[in-house]
C-alpha cells in the first residue's frame with residue numbers, strides 16, 4: 606500500500622481519516638496523520654480559547670457575586686459556565702486533549718465552588734425570608 610499523502614510505502618492507517626500513511630506522514634505524538642493532527646491541534650487551540658474566555662467570566666462572576674447576587678443573569682452565567690466546562694471536559698477526555706484538560710481542571714474547582722456558594726446563599730435567603 607502507498608501512503609495516501611506522499612506516495613511512499615505506507616506503514617500504518619490513520620485512526621481518524623482511515624487513510625494509509627507512511628511513518629513520515631504520521632504525527633508520533635497524536636498518532637494521527639499530519640493532516641488530521643494539524644486539524645486536531647487547531648481544534649484544541651480553539652477549545653482552549655473558549656476555556657480562557659470562560660475563566661475570565663468566572664473571575665468576573667466571583668468578584669461580582671456579592672453585589673449582583675439577585676441578578677438573574679448571574680445565575681444563568683454560573684449554570685451556563687458549569688455546563689460548558691463539563692461538555693468541554695468530556696470532549697478533552699475523549700479526544701485526548703491534554704493541554705485543554707489541564708486548563709479545564711484549573712478552573713473547574715473555582716466554578717464548582719461558585720455554584721455551591723450560590724446554592725447555599727440562595728437557600729439561606731429563602732430560609733430567612735420564610
Ligand SMILES: [Zn+2]
Pocket residue numbers: 619620621622623624637638639640641642
Ligand atoms: Zn488522518
Ligand SMILES: [Zn+2]
Pocket residue numbers: 608609610611612613626627628629630
Ligand atoms: Zn507519507
